[in-house]
Amino acid sequence: MSAMRFRQAIVAALTDEMNADSSVIFFGEDVAAAEGPFKTSEGLLTTFGPERVRDTPISEMAFTGAAVGAAMMGMKPVIEIMFIEFLGVALDQLVTEAAKMLYLSKGQYSVPMVLRASSGAGLGFGSQHSQTLENWVAATPGLKVITPSDPQSAYSLLRAAIQDPDPVVFLEPRILYAERGEVDTNLKMEIGKARVLETGTDITIVALGNMVNVARAGIKKAGVSADLVDLGTIVPWDRACVLASVAKTGRLVVVEESPLSGGWGSEIIATVVANQFKSLKSAPFRITTPDVPVPFNGGLEARFLPTADEVSRQIQEAIKNNSTPKPWWINEGVSK
Amino acid sequence: MTTSLQRRKELIASELVWYERMLEIREFEKQTNALFAAGSIRGTTHLCNGQEALAVGLASVLNPDDVVSATYRGHGIALALGLTSHSVLAEIMGKATGCAGGLGGSMHLCDRSVGLLPTSAIIGGGMPIAAGAALAFQVQKKSSVAVAVFGDGATNIGAFHESLNLAAVWKLPVVFVCDNNVYGEYSRINVTTPIEDLHLRANSYAMPNLKVDGMDIYLVREALQGAIDRARSGGGPTLIEAKTYRFAGHSRADQALYRPDGELEMWQKRDPIKVTEELLIKKGVLTAAKAKELQEIADKTMVDIVAKTQNDSEPEIGDMFKNIWTSKN
Numbered sequence: 001m002s003a004m005r006f007r008q009a010i011v012a013a014l015t016d017e018m019n020a021d022s023s024v025i026f027f028g029e030d031v032a033a034a035e036g037p038f039k040t041s042e043g044l045l046t047t048f049g050p051e052r053v054r055d056t057p058i059s060e061m062a063f064t065g066a067a068v069g070a071a072m073m074g075m076k077p078v079i080e081i082m083f084i085e086f087l088g089v090a091l092d093q094l095v096t097e098a099a100k101m102l103y104l105s106k107g108q109y110s111v112p113m114v115l116r117a118s119s120g121a122g123l124g125f126g127s128q129h130s131q132t133l134e135n136w137v138a139a140t141p142g143l144k145v146i147t148p149s150d151p152q153s154a155y156s157l158l159r160a161a162i163q164d165p166d167p168v169v170f171l172e173p174r175i176l177y178a179e180r181g182e183v184d185t186n187l188k189m190e191i192g193k194a195r196v197l198e199t200g201t202d203i204t205i206v207a208l209g210n211m212v213n214v215a216r217a218g219i220k221k222a223g224v225s226a227d228l229v230d231l232g233t234i235v236p237w238d239r240a241c242v243l244a245s246v247a248k249t250g251r252l253v254v255v256e257e258s259p260l261s262g263g264w265g266s267e268i269i270a271t272v273v274a275n276q277f278k279s280l281k282s283a284p285f286r287i288t289t290p291d292v293p294v295p296f297n298g299g300l301e302a303r304f305l306p307t308a309d310e311v312s313r314q315i316q317e318a319i320k321n322n323s324t325p326k327p328w329w330i331n332e333g334v335s336k
Numbered sequence: 337m338t339t340s341l342q343r344r345k346e347l348i349a350s351e352l353v354w355y356e357r358m359l360e361i362r363e364f365e366k367q368t369n370a371l372f373a374a375g376s377i378r379g380t381t382h383l384c385n386g387q388e389a390l391a392v393g394l395a396s397v398l399n400p401d402d403v404v405s406a407t408y409r410g411h412g413i414a415l416a417l418g419l420t421s422h423s424v425l426a427e428i429m430g431k432a433t434g435c436a437g438g439l440g441g442s443m444h445l446c447d448r449s450v451g452l453l454p455t456s457a458i459i460g461g462g463m464p465i466a467a468g469a470a471l472a473f474q475v476q477k478k479s480s481v482a483v484a485v486f487g488d489g490a491t492n493i494g495a496f497h498e499s500l501n502l503a504a505v506w507k508l509p510v511v512f513v514c515d516n517n518v519y520g521e522y523s524r525i526n527v528t529t530p531i532e533d534l535h536l537r538a539n540s541y542a543m544p545n546l547k548v549d550g551m552d553i554y555l556v557r558e559a560l561q562g563a564i565d566r567a568r569s570g571g572g573p574t575l576i577e578a579k580t581y582r583f584a585g586h587s588r589a590d591q592a593l594y595r596p597d598g599e600l601e602m603w604q605k606r607d608p609i610k611v612t613e614e615l616l617i618k619k620g621v622l623t624a625a626k627a628k629e630l631q632e633i634a635d636k637t638m639v640d641i642v643a644k645t646q647n648d649s650e651p652e653i654g655d656m657f658k659n660i661w662t663s664k665n
Contacts, residue, residue, distance in 0.1 A: 025471075025475060051475055052475065054506070056502065057498070057501055057502060057505060059498035059501060059502055061464060061494055061495050061498050062464045062467065062495070062498030062499050062501070062502040063464075063502065064464065065461075065463070065464020065465050065467065065468055065495070065499070066464050066465075066467050066468035066471050066502060067468060068464070068465050068468055069405075069453075069464065069465035069466060069467060069468020069469040069470070069471065069472065069482070070468040070469065070471045070472040070475075071468070072453065072465070072468070072469060072472075073403070073468075073469045073472030073473065073476075074472060074476070075471075075472045075475060075476070077468075089494070092458055092461060092495075093461070093464055093465075096456075096458055096461065097456065097458070097461055097465060100454070101454055102659045102660070102661070102662060103436075103439060103659045103660060104436055104439070104440045104444045104446060104454040105436065105446040105448065105453075105454050105659075106435070106436050106437045106439070106446070106659060107658070107659045107662075108446060108447075108448040109446070109448060109453065109454065110662040112662075141660050142660055142661065144661070164663060165661075165662035165663055166661045166662050166663055191663075
């Protein structure tokens with residue numbers, strides 16, 4: 001057990017996997033000599049050398065595809081997309097090539113690669129460097145999608161992702177890189193297994209990434225008794241855990257750092273409603289960002305993101321009245 | 337039953353098999369076209385008539401443990417590499433006996449035993465993947481090479497430029513083979529591309545490059561062999577442009593009425609099968625009578641395969657749920 005920053009947990013997971021398995025190689029923009037714009041590859045070039053740790057040209061399509069091809073030939077490539085938005089120019093290689101190789105080859109070619117990227121808002125990077133975008137990839141069968149919420153899950157889930165035989169998208173909430181936490185490097189976490197971080201009786205809160213921390217603060221502020229489920233993996237998500245929790249609490253809210261429309265939280269709610277409607281005391285709902293690009297202005301960006309205050313207000317209202325709270329932008333008459 | 341690998345070894349071993357394989361590809365496309373026209377096959381297909389010398393030339397110079405990424409116009413390359421006509425036709429017909437179990441279709445052919453990566457239906461899609469396969473060979477210190485085959489149209493897409501640049505800067509053992517058949521989908525190359533000799537684009541990446549008459553299998557082999565040797569010995573990538581011609585339209589919906597008068601007829605005079613036949617006769621490997629006999633055999637064999645394949649079983653309903661992930665999650 002040792003305290004480390006989130007970004008150091010990423011470095012540690014990469015280091016430990018590269019030591020454990022010589023087929024793990026790592027490449028991306030500015031990850032070797034410069035050790036990563038977020039210092040998530042500190043020391044890797046020195047430790048493992050230029051054959052296994054490489055700087056790429058600014059060519060996401062080429063190096064994402066190169067990871068696909070290398071994975072098909074027996075390597076375990078990990079690549080870094082600096083900001084998840086940059087996946088836009090490489091999406092073909094991930095969703096149209098990597099995700100379908102096993103299927104189109106009748107099981108002959110698997111693609112054991114990990115695509116890491118920083119994601120999320122809160123640091124004033126503007127609308128093209130602040131999205132989470134897990135919804136881009138969550139609807140593509142063949143991929144797995146992970147977002148850790150703290151240094152421990154960053155470490156353990158990244159190791160699981162690298163060991164996994166299939167293509168995994170690993171989204172790192174950028175705002176957490178500097179956060180510290182205890183990390184037990186012997187602790188294994190499974191892809192597809194949620195963690196119940198707090199237990200309670202009145203409501204189930206499902207969250208992902210930094211929204212786990214926001215939800216936790218919201219629960220404290222509200223002073224309610226809640227189950228807090230850190231999903232960790234969006235694809236495949238832990239249905240059994242969420243269904244069991246809602247069976248107990250009878251209420252469900254999903255806190256998502258993504259736009260209201262088309263979010264993964266709708267999938268969670270649809271599953272719960274369809275499978276155990278009768279266990280519900282009130283309508284499940286979601287706390288999301290509004291359907292707008294991420295605003296740059298600091299005050300606006302802070303309101304754009306789900307906050308502990310919003311979580312607190314909405315879960316209290318839901319528990320007290322068994323009603324469905326409205327998002328702040330409707331409540332305050334700012335938007336429809 | 338003959339395996340893909342056996343067929344590949346036969347091809348590597350004998351000039352006469354090159355000719356037989358080219359005939360097989362031509363007959364295959366003839367029957368495929370007829371089956372589509374008759375409504376016996378769903379979806380779409382892209383024929384490679386006119387491009388057989390490149391496909392067979394490539395398969396004859398590569399080792400079975402080299403890998404090839406090819407395109408949706410891939411029947412010829414698949415057959416040349418060793419896949420059986422039955423396996424490819426069954427795939428096109430969506431049968432369980434197809435190389436992808438009937439889940440891929442005409443544009444998605446694959447066989448790991450002879451290094452055929454799943455063919456891509458995205459222009460340029462296979463190029464970064466070939467570079468990545470080459471990266472694996474480089475790191476693993478293997479002597480294998482990767483080949484990316486793509487059309488002239490692909491030289492205008494980002495994947496082409498990104499892949500060439502990456503391969504050049506990392507000196508990857510990959511050979512880029514542009515099958516310039518003059519048309520990118522429904523558009524003639526001059527409408528979409530400001531230069532005629534596409535191999536020159538590699539100069540921007542300080543990459544060796546050359547063009548070759550893609551209708552002459554001997555010249556194709558010679559050009560490829562040089563590039564493959566360079567890649568194998570650590571000399572890095574090469575771009576080869578093979579000048580071919582697409583005798584058919586883009587896909588089955590396309591009659592190619594946009595072609596200038598006389599262009600097809602001009603290229604048909606240099607039909608790669610005729611060119612090969614003449615060269616083999618000149619070398620004494622083939623006689624005119626033997627050529628005619630082989631053509632008749634190829635024709636009859638393909639007719640029999642069509643009849644047999646039509647009766648093959650369909651995939652099970654559960655097959656669509658397989659091979660989504662390797663893990664059991």
